Amino acid sequence: MRDETSAGRVTLAQVASQAGVSLSTVSKVLNGRPDVSAPTRVKVEELLDNHGYRRSTPTAPEAPLIEVVFHELDSTWSMALIRGVQNVAKETGVSVVLTETGTRHSPGADWVEGVLRRRPLGVVLVFSTLPDDLKKKLWSRAIPFVIIDPAGDPEPDVPSVGSANWAGGLAATRHLIELGHRRIAVITGPEDMLCSLARLDGFRSAMGMAGLTPDPALTRFGDFHVRSGHAHALDLLGAPAGTRPTAIFAGSDLQALGVLEAARVLGLRIPEDLSVVGYDDIPPAQWSSPALTTVHQPLVEMAEEAARMLLRLRRSDRTDRPGSPPQPSGADQADTRIEFGTRLVVRDSTAPPPGA
Amino acid sequence: MRDETSAGRVTLAQVASQAGVSLSTVSKVLNGRPDVSAPTRVKVEELLDNHGYRRSTPTAPEAPLIEVVFHELDSTWSMALIRGVQNVAKETGVSVVLTETGTRHSPGADWVEGVLRRRPLGVVLVFSTLPDDLKKKLWSRAIPFVIIDPAGDPEPDVPSVGSANWAGGLAATRHLIELGHRRIAVITGPEDMLCSLARLDGFRSAMGMAGLTPDPALTRFGDFHVRSGHAHALDLLGAPAGTRPTAIFAGSDLQALGVLEAARVLGLRIPEDLSVVGYDDIPPAQWSSPALTTVHQPLVEMAEEAARMLLRLRRSDRTDRPGSPPQPSGADQADTRIEFGTRLVVRDSTAPPPGA
Numbered sequence: 001m002r003d004e005t006s007a008g009r010v011t012l013a014q015v016a017s018q019a020g021v022s023l024s025t026v027s028k029v030l031n032g033r034p035d036v037s038a039p040t041r042v043k044v045e046e047l048l049d050n051h052g053y054r055r056s057t058p059t060a061p062e063a064p065l066i067e068v069v070f071h072e073l074d075s076t077w078s079m080a081l082i083r084g085v086q087n088v089a090k091e092t093g094v095s096v097v098l099t100e101t102g103t104r105h106s107p108g109a110d111w112v113e114g115v116l117r118r119r120p121l122g123v124v125l126v127f128s129t130l131p132d133d134l135k136k137k138l139w140s141r142a143i144p145f146v147i148i149d150p151a152g153d154p155e156p157d158v159p160s161v162g163s164a165n166w167a168g169g170l171a172a173t174r175h176l177i178e179l180g181h182r183r184i185a186v187i188t189g190p191e192d193m194l195c196s197l198a199r200l201d202g203f204r205s206a207m208g209m210a211g212l213t214p215d216p217a218l219t220r221f222g223d224f225h226v227r228s229g230h231a232h233a234l235d236l237l238g239a240p241a242g243t244r245p246t247a248i249f250a251g252s253d254l255q256a257l258g259v260l261e262a263a264r265v266l267g268l269r270i271p272e273d274l275s276v277v278g279y280d281d282i283p284p285a286q287w288s289s290p291a292l293t294t295v296h297q298p299l300v301e302m303a304e305e306a307a308r309m310l311l312r313l314r315r316s317d318r319t320d321r322p323g324s325p326p327q328p329s330g331a332d333q334a335d336t337r338i339e340f341g342t343r344l345v346v347r348d349s350t351a352p353p354p355g356a
Numbered sequence: 357m358r359d360e361t362s363a364g365r366v367t368l369a370q371v372a373s374q375a376g377v378s379l380s381t382v383s384k385v386l387n388g389r390p391d392v393s394a395p396t397r398v399k400v401e402e403l404l405d406n407h408g409y410r411r412s413t414p415t416a417p418e419a420p421l422i423e424v425v426f427h428e429l430d431s432t433w434s435m436a437l438i439r440g441v442q443n444v445a446k447e448t449g450v451s452v453v454l455t456e457t458g459t460r461h462s463p464g465a466d467w468v469e470g471v472l473r474r475r476p477l478g479v480v481l482v483f484s485t486l487p488d489d490l491k492k493k494l495w496s497r498a499i500p501f502v503i504i505d506p507a508g509d510p511e512p513d514v515p516s517v518g519s520a521n522w523a524g525g526l527a528a529t530r531h532l533i534e535l536g537h538r539r540i541a542v543i544t545g546p547e548d549m550l551c552s553l554a555r556l557d558g559f560r561s562a563m564g565m566a567g568l569t570p571d572p573a574l575t576r577f578g579d580f581h582v583r584s585g586h587a588h589a590l591d592l593l594g595a596p597a598g599t600r601p602t603a604i605f606a607g608s609d610l611q612a613l614g615v616l617e618a619a620r621v622l623g624l625r626i627p628e629d630l631s632v633v634g635y636d637d638i639p640p641a642q643w644s645s646p647a648l649t650t651v652h653q654p655l656v657e658m659a660e661e662a663a664r665m666l667l668r669l670r671r672s673d674r675t676d677r678p679g680s681p682p683q684p685s686g687a688d689q690a691d692t693r694i695e696f697g698t699r700l701v702v703r704d705s706t707a708p709p710p711g712a
Contacts, residue, residue, distance in 0.1 A: 064470065065453070073442055076639070079435050086429055086456055095470055096454045097421070100442055114420065114451055226643050254643065261645040283432070284640040287582050287610065289617040 015047045049136050064094045065120040069107050071127045073100045076282045077299055081126055084303025112137050122310030144313035146306045151195040159336035161306045165195045168295040168342035169202025172277045175344055176247045177210045180356040185218035185245035187232045187255050218245055229258025237266050246353035253278035253285040256292050271351035290348035298340050371403045405492050420450045421476040425463050427483045429456045432638045437482055440659025468493050478666030500669035502662045507551040515692035517662045521551045524651040524698035525558025528633045531700055532603045533566045536712040541574035541601035543588045543611050574601055585614025593622050602709035609634035609641040612648050627707035646704035654696045
């Protein structure tokens, strides 16, 4: 619908005339003033969007705030990610605003109204998406946003930060193979998440490179929570010694904790009877008994980088085009994807297999 | 320094004259406008404070924000407290701003400038204090604040939310006594924190009521972290069976996790050889192997209540004194202390003592 050829040439008077409102009303919409009716605001916003109109010089001063949007604040990851954004915020004298979208995976229109009112330096989205109309609204106000997406499924037009899931799966599995394990089970995340598949592929590649064929009966899909690790492990370890796995690579530390508890209930010692590798390296991985060997995802650093990307986007926005004409929305935000390396942290839950 | 008798009668013209500035400059300071030099702002603020001047009707509209100030964001409690504030914020369409004070236990002057600029509905302080001058600044702008203080050492002039530490210590110890334990060790928090002492006193009262005399050698002060639980437990459990404790009441879940690891290293089974009770009921308490019996602190509910107290203070401020004259600062915020009950959650880390 966007009229590319008119981008950069539309005047506010034209928008006012097309919307059937006064120039001052268009100006109020542009400045995020509250005294405009909702239908009028929508109509004017649509016209501005269709013309690719970009507010090059926001009239209200921006606030020293970074917005962080979570799908679910309860995740064991949340604290590390908040920590990372907070580190950068503190360095730069900025405060952090939290929003949780809850059951929805994307924030709603009421959220974006709040953001436009607050005029933050930028928005970090954790594991969430933005509907196209909200993206346009942020772009049109030159409010940058970045997605932290450890699941590895970034949207092409949004800068994002992720981590190397395939390499993590490879490293975990190689460690177990080097210890002498051959019957290795894997409990990964949901089948429809790219990070689950990438870790599983890393596992399969490590097995293949060692000349081992993974037993399909020892591959399980879970949901990254304690309970799924526990249930799959009870099932996997119920087999008689000799046929049961001597090691389990879990898709998350929480699943690995569930595996530890299943082993305890079955009277198996970790790591003497069973080796366990987790994934994430959240704090409870260090506190578990025994402490978990796991794949470290640099969540704090990922969030720090996301916050710094915002500040860079903000700056380049300022530097490259001072007083520049309106641009088609989104054109300058594309193509940035940073992927952080993962590394194996060897603690006390892995050892050579029994009888090795 | 405050001239109580003049409170309510000072005029802005008097302040302007005493500060040697124009009335419009005083008005700019009152409205938090940035175009006033720092020395002038300080001088005017001081005069306003000394006169107990209270801005009864803020001119800038308040923003739908609740500020949360942490001393240390890394604490295992932080997530539950953020969660609680967020629950109330979501109900009421409000966003949450996070600040971490880091090494300092109280936020600095730069923080308060940001708060005055943002005009939040109120401030929740977690385990932090406010210097008197910052308290006055918030009072003078009618920005309420509440302290979440599970340590049980509230300041008398600030509304606060805490929990029943003594009763928690009592309940944990009674549970162990009822199971048949007699030689019970206690690892509590730092000796200079009221919550450590209250839990220890609860422990002692339960022992005394059962006709048991606690062995001073089995009472240890730690720092609430995993390592201190681990070190004290290695020492306590190093004694030969018969003289070593059959149960340990730890001052935090983290300390209890350290106790579990010490027991594993020493080859003691939980709960067959040793019973362990934690404190807090943070999520890792459920994920440990075995799952921890612990004293539940309702951290989410405590933070919810703190946020609701803010909104109530805000409302009563509005309702009681519409257009009322300036009040001496702080007079309306005193004396509110809410203490939440704690309860024992029995899981798998406690059982009758060996041979019972």
